[in-house]
Amino acid sequence: MTDLVHILAIVILPAARRAVRRMPANLAKRILEKIADYAADRASAANSVTALCGRSGIGLRVGDWRVIIEDGGVLEVVQVGPRGGIYE
Helix, strand or coil, rough: CCCCCCEEEEEEEEHHHEEEEECCCCHHHHHHHHHHHHHHHHHHHHHHHHCCCCCCEEEEEEECEEEEHHHCCCCEEEEEECCCCCCC
């Protein structure tokens, strides 16, 4: 029996793309891998994901960084930033 993997399409919005380009390569790679892991299997990142209060979307934790994602038919990466100011 083969396991079918349903991977959601990922769209990284311009503000998030700029933030990823400006960070160190190793951190950017780690964040992009976490986003891809979440797209492939939402349950695998269950401990790192929280619903946002006061706005739509979810927050994905990657160390001291946060990724704001709109999770619909397509994953839209809205923002990437350090945990201190990302939710403002």
